[in-house]
Amino acid sequence: MRVAIAGAGNVGLHVANALRRSGHEVLIIEQRQAVVDRSDVEDGIEWYVGDSCEVSSLREAKLEECEVMVAATGDDEDNLVTSLLAKQEFGIPRVIARVNHPKNEWMFTENWGVDQFVSTPQLITSLVEEAVNVGKLVEILRFEGGLARLVEVTLAENSPVVGRAIRELEIPRDATIVALLREDHLIVPRGDTVFETGDEVLALVTPDSEDTVRHLLTTD
Numbered sequence: 001m002r003v004a005i006a007g008a009g010n011v012g013l014h015v016a017n018a019l020r021r022s023g024h025e026v027l028i029i030e031q032r033q034a035v036v037d038r039s040d041v042e043d044g045i046e047w048y049v050g051d052s053c054e055v056s057s058l059r060e061a062k063l064e065e066c067e068v069m070v071a072a073t074g075d076d077e078d079n080l081v082t083s084l085l086a087k088q089e090f091g092i093p094r095v096i097a098r099v100n101h102p103k104n105e106w107m108f109t110e111n112w113g114v115d116q117f118v119s120t121p122q123l124i125t126s127l128v129e130e131a132v133n134v135g136k137l138v139e140i141l142r143f144e145g146g147l148a149r150l151v152e153v154t155l156a157e158n159s160p161v162v163g164r165a166i167r168e169l170e171i172p173r174d175a176t177i178v179a180l181l182r183e184d185h186l187i188v189p190r191g192d193t194v195f196e197t198g199d200e201v202l203a204l205v206t207p208d209s210e211d212t213v214r215h216l217l218t219t220d
Contacts, residue, residue, distance in 0.1 A: 001025070004066040004092075006052035006082045007073035008035050011098060015070060017042045029061055052082040055089055064090045071097040071114075076104045080112045087113030116143055137214045140202075148204060150178075153217050155199045161217055167191035169216055172209035178202050 001024045005012050008030035020026045020042040027046045030036050036047055050057030052071070063069070069086035071079035079097045086092040097112075099105050099119035108117035141150040155162055161169065166177060166189055180187040181200035187193060195201070205213050214220055 001068065002027070002066045003068045003070060004029060004061070004063055004086075005070045005072055006030075006079070007071070007098075008032075008039050009072070009074055011074075012070070012072040013039055013041060015072060016045055020045050027061065027066065029057070031057075053078055053085070055085055058085060058090060063092065066090075066092060068092065068094045068096065071095070073098070074100055076100050076107075080107060080114075083108075083113040085113070137210075137218055137220070148206060149210065151203050151205055151210065151213070153201050153203075153214075155195055155197055155201060155217065156219070157197045158219055159195070159197070159217060160219070161195040162197050163194065165192050165194050171216065172205075172212050175203060175205045175209035175213050178204050 003019055003024055004027045005016050006029045008028050016026045016028050029048045029052045031051045033049050036049060048061035069092045071082040073079055083095045083097045086095050095113050095115050097108055097114045097117045099108055099117050102119060105119055108114045137151050137153045139149055139151050177189045179202040180189055203213055
């Protein structure tokens with residue numbers, strides 16, 4: 001897979017090196033030559049010195065040859081513009097963008113060419129909530145601009161599903177239980193899987209089915 005990464009800061013370089021070690025072709029687009037000169041990267045990583053917010057630069061970098069675009073600069077406006085150009089001008093199948101300031105998350109949608117965004121503050125918040133909120137449904141990740149969401153809940157003793165099998169539940173058609181974590185063991189759920197107190201339940205939901213799944217698994 002060929003991946004383009006806009007921005008050679010700490011985040012961009014880490015992603016680039018990790019992808020290269022996994023065997024992917026990686027192109028880093030960075031507009032400052034000084035940053036390029038001092039960057040430590042894996043052998044085989046390609047560079048293009050230019051502005052990822054300019055169509056002409058992306059064309060010279062042959063962005064159309066890439067399958068994934070990662071907008072990883074430290075500026076949300078630049079990441080949005082880069083994402084939009086990658087999707088609309090070059091038809092990149094998968095565009096992933098970094099959100100630097102949580103207040104800007106609402107803009108990182110398909111309207112701006114973003115298939116998925118990554119927000120460090122949001123991830124940290126989700127992990128904290130997951131650790132302390134037994135019996136509460138917590139959103140872990142969003143996919144496809146929020147159309148699909150990975151949520152987690154640690155079942156409390158009074159959860160309505162404790163002692164019941166998955167096949168007994170009226171789970172919406174656009175939702176699914178994807179995994180259970182029980183005493184450090186991963187359980188792939190099946191129809192006869194019975195929920196127990198303390199199970200960490202991971203579910204994939206949509207905006208329409210999230211409330212129904214919440215009522216099934218929690219007392220909210």
